[in-house]
Amino acid sequence: MRYLILLLAFSLLLPLQAQEKDKKETPTITTKTEGMDRQTGFYTYYYAPEEGKVYLLLDRTDEDFLYVNSLAAGLGSNDIGLDRNQLGNTRVVFFKRVGPKVLLQQRNLDYRAVSDNPAEAQSVEEAFAQSVVEGFKVVAKSGDTVLIDLTPLLLSDAHGVAARLKKAKEGTYKVSEDRSALYPERTKNFPKNTEFEATITFTGEPTGRNIGSVAPNSESFTLRMHHSFVQLPDDGYQPRAFDPRSGYYPTSYADYATPIDQPLVKRFITRHRLEKKDPTAAVSEPVEPIVYYLDRGAPEPVKTALLEGARWWNEAFEAAGYRDAFRVEVLPEDADPLDVRYNVINWVHRSTRGWSYGSSVTDPRTGEIIKGHVLLGSLRVRQDFLIAQGLVAAYGQNGTTPDPRLEEMALARLRQLSAHEVGHTLGLAHNFAASTNDRSSVMDYPHPYITLTDAGEMDFSQAYTSGIGAWDKQTIKYGYTDYPNAAAETAGLAAVLAESEQLGLRYISDSDARPQGSSQPQAHLWDNGSDPVAEMDRLLELRKVALEKFSEQNIPVGAPLSELESVLVPVYLMHRYQVEAVAKMIGGYQYDYGVRVAGETPKYVPTNPGFQQRAVSKLLETLSPETLMLPTDLEQLIPPPAMGYGRDRELFTSQNGGGLDPLAMAQSATDNTLTFLLHPDRLARIVEQHAMYSSVNLPDLDAYLSNITDYIQQQARDNRKEPYALRVSEMNERRLAHHLIQLAANKEISGAVTAAAHGALRELRRPSGTELTANEEYIDHLVRSYLANPESYEPVVVPDLPDGSPIGD
Template sequence: MRYLLLLTILLYLLPLPAQDADKPKPTPTIAEKTAELERTDGFYPYYYSTEEGKLYLLISRWNEDFLYVNSLAAGLGSNDIGLDRNQLGNTRVVFFRRVGPKVLLQQRNLDYRAVSDNPAEAASVEEAFAQSVVEGFKVVARSGDTVLIDLTPLLLSDAHGVAARLKKAKEGTYKVSDDRSALYPERTKNFPKNTEFEATITFTGEPTGSKVGSVAPNNESFSLRMHHSFVELPDSNYTPRRFDPRSGYYPTSYADYATPIDQPLVQRFITRHRLEKQDPAAAVSEPVEPIVYYLDRGAPEPVKSALLEGARWWDQAFAAAGYRNAFRVEVLPEDADPLDVRYNVINWVHRSTRGWSYGSSVTDPRTGEIIKGHVLLGSLRVRQDFLIAQGLIAAYGADGTTPDPRLEALALARLRQLSAHEVGHTLGLAHNFAASTNDRSSVMDYPHPYVTLTEDEQMDFSQAYATDIGMWDKQTIKYGYTDYPDAAAEAAGLAAVLAENEQLGLRYISDADARPQGSSQPEAHLWDNGSDPIAEMDRLLELRGVALRKFGVQNIPLGAPLSELESVLVPVYLMHRYQVEAVAKMIGGYAYDYGVRTTGVTPDYAPTSPALQRRATSKLLTTLSPRTLMLPEQLRALIPPPAMGYGRNRELFTTQNGGGLDPLGMAQSAADNTLTFLLHPDRLARVAEQRALYGSPMPSLQDYLAQLSEFIEQQVRNNRKEDYSSEVAQLVQRRFVHHLIQLAGNKTISGAVAAAALSQLMELRTAIVNSASSDTGNGRYLRHLIDTYLANPSTYEPVVTPDLPDGSPIGN
């Protein structure tokens, strides 16, 4: 008993075990957590802690969908990497879901749906395909069903995928530096239907490329600003409009597993803004709410006025669709954020080099409704048009200081067209690369400057670019934005617009059929003019010849190094480069459009006529002649190597003579460009195919290759002196042989093409042996090259010619 009492006393005197140490501390109330923080109300209320550098988000709505958009507010400045100021990122439909102490920001998978009144059917599809959790958060405070989360980890993450972009560009391995990143309160704001956040994100890493260092002060550490938008989804009063491949719009699509078996699984709708008439019964009416675009305040004059004017052309198209004052363009208010989803914005964006401009949008993934149109216009593109004009005339005249006013006029004319073009994308319109064959029927084409010659060989810039919206654009806006009273009227009205397009002869071909080098659509091309590619080639070569003949020191201002003449010369020398591609599409070409089955209409998918194909081949061969490829003598004597402080860059030809003007290198690159299109394996496969399908009127592949070989050999025979013209003819022949060898050894192309190339290679060897040039250095080289390849094809190593200087976006 005494021992038991002693034990009791000892236990009493010992400290109690820390039984509560492992228990989670009670979650504070929201009032307790935010007692010293200022609340900002809006779509999603938040608190910002200056002391902690954190942002706390208040959540009281669960499983309620909204849009999450991430953007890049301040960019890198490199066109090649493509991380631009005010660049839009992903648009996602997300919702907050609470699971115990965690809050998940979850993204819906809207590519697969069941649009059905049966909840079980909809759930079966939702459960069949994965969803994504964008981010997870811990609850830091709670009051009832309302919680507070620390949103900072999401805001300080690489939401825009910068590190992945840099890795893909082989620029190095970078990651977010937490201690060098912070919220950016100045651009963090709240509004009733959208909440906007921004942060400075610093990346550190080990660079392996040169592009980051060319634009950032330090290529091991650089900072960007990322923007995050939480946006209320539009109401359900918007009616999606069916996509038709002839309509000229971008489609948005999803697989609907609730569709009947006899209907398409994939549902397609056009992307467009919401626009309704105040008076639907009126032929012309004011809109319920106009579409308003805002121009970046950073655009200088006279650029600003040109951009405003070009963008405003679209009101002509909306007027044709029955609206009055439906489309406006204004200057962005001083206090407005260009990434605020409430503003459609035309941004003026700077990069270290010229590059593309873009028209993108924030679109409701559920319906295709465009919520925010967003244009990025590269500021240096206007200088390229100025440069093109500068090379065509004595731009600085006798006084050498004042540029001819036509240079700026042409550049501003292009800006108007460019502004209209990119805004068109944000209205939902796709490219129409056949519009140039329809008398410039659309600003959605890529135009080459249409400069003409007067009778006394003076350059006329007055028709360089379009001056208003085109007929195709008006018809396309009618398709997308005409307000119809009901579904039946809409179906009839849309069919009527498409039928009217047929009657007007408006043709439409977009990117997939126009951009590939081996494209077969002769009417779809980038950077061309007119309905006859061969005639336009003749016109351009004449224009080019005059410009080269007159080229001189007056093309640059007083005080400019003479070596700068080369920069002005390049676009003149290569004036025909895009027309080469246009003419090549006639060879092995097919006429087609995006036709659909309609009553009484027979599809017409037919090859380009044999006569036109032969004309096209002959015309392209003229671009391989020394006469076309050589520079005039007086011009060659003008241009020295780059002056001190000036260097060679990507806008100039890559030289093989040590760095100065390289007339032979220029000829080689230009000739190889033509040969690339003449000998594209897809094109050659279609030549063989058309002969097999349509018979002897069509040129055979062997005859086609023989025609090329004979012309090139004829140029060698006609220029036997050991001079400039002789070397140009021989270098073309060497490039032709290299192309044939690569075709013969290519195991991924049509067997008929590889066989024909090998046959032509063997015939060419025989011709060289029997020719007068057999014992020349060029003849011996070609024989050795062919013999080596025939003896052991695996030993052949392609000889790559230097690339052409940067081209697209030419004239922009």
């Protein structure tokens, strides 16, 4: 019994001893932070330079704020996509203290119950998973206020670099703690936001080539990561309803408190907060203007062009009833481009040309844009210069001073590009149908509209538009017009949409505009005009003139003659995007994003059969030797790459040992056209339209494939006596056979398409005993072997076209 009493007494003493130990081991905040640099602001923090740590003071918990991570210093590889000043994730988080730990927890805002009943809201919150971003130990405390060591979060791979590299098959990397440290120069505090930055070094084993192309050492490279803690906006912002015709990006969530007869998913547009000083005035100054700042690193004349283009948007805000609501200035010297208080247009360098981006920091609760953030690739301007360089004798007899039209065109594109990307950060999505409405929006991807004068000279004056478009004004009206009440807003938004329809302003965005499988012929990337076939005719004529006049005067004196090939490529491929636009007419359907209107019946109908046949004929023309062949004197003009230059992905892949290869160029161009002519989705729609719309005389798939086969075979017969043309024609025959085999072997496409492909292959066989050319014998053997034993077929790898998109954006 005595032993039992002693054991009980000892067990009661243990918690008391632990508490005393805890009191001794957990110092007060004053003691812990003695000698540290204290920075007050949104969240007070202490910087301990000797320790290389940041300690965060938590005098409030369970309070929501925005956590944004970014990449302050990038990798410089377009292929990998880790760019300077790139935004990362935006999350609503809160600190939650649990005994000796503090958790940084993320809200799951995709599923909510917007209800006055707390139990209803809690039931949804508990039904779906939450996320803990990071956990911390309390290192000091004073009363209810605690201090945590924030350094592990700041030195982590918050941007997901290692995962991205692994997915890109570039290697397996991890953060090297010994080579990573805080970056105090850009760790700052402000009343509504606290900013941290760190230098992060990754080490690992590379398996790709891209890291080594931009980093001094592919086994170890260093980036800088930025972390922003941002106060959430007040509740004065009023979300605006999303309509698929509006031209905006939607933000959405499922509201489980919604009555059963209403949509579960709530959709709102993303936009900045903008209000009139005088809501009763037709035109008023804003309470607070939207101000964008341009990266100080942009050089002249680029800087001026970017400022001019971005400022076009003020005209659209004027149409929405504002005076001086949108401004663009140069970023102040002491400002950080990742500071959430600044909307920034960043000038970003990469080792190769690539996409530009318009992104934003958005409040996930409402869709309010807090920070617009543009990344503009600096090599964009050089690509447009190159396009123009190939169309004229750019350096003439003089040989040193380029034709001024080259720079003028490149800067015109930069103005449009600046406006385009800023448009995204205002909430606007792409409108790829704008080119059919006289280039009515900067939110399209524009192909340079270069024309020929009556004298046959190149005219660059209309290459790119200047100023905002009619569609852009309508979208800003929808998103930013200030209304006095909800009823007025509902009526006003409906009026804006009705006005757009009355003006004939079409709107089609990304998924319906992408080239290969999409069925919407009125929306495409990199095109001009409402008639794709007519535009193809214009481009082919432009291309023909440029190829005929191409000479050594297209490059400066002193440049290796082999550099002519770089200038030649965009000329030879002048029509590449129009091939895609024309192909979309075949098996196409006419539709938009209309909503149900009482008393009206929607129409979803095939593209006119006559238009479809014109499209087929025009695409077949791009397979003719006349289109695919180069003027013979060009090959004599351009030698293999000079010492120190070499071939790169901006050139055609050569199959002749490394020099200019006209037959390989033709082969890649042919393959491009056949890819779009024979896309399985398009062929399935041809079957579908013939079956369901028999009254409008649409061809069946067998006839469609026979038409392509007959044209290609006829070209070979017509060019028997012309060696160059014959080789191109025979190459077309081989590529057609391979495409048909790949269709027939594809187990994931329409069965009707597979059957038609087999039928077309059987038509390629030659009767036994027929005298065949070597090319005919090859095709006959290829087809018969596949039909007898499909598993024996091995696809022939055809070099891709040189890099194309982005030619802009």
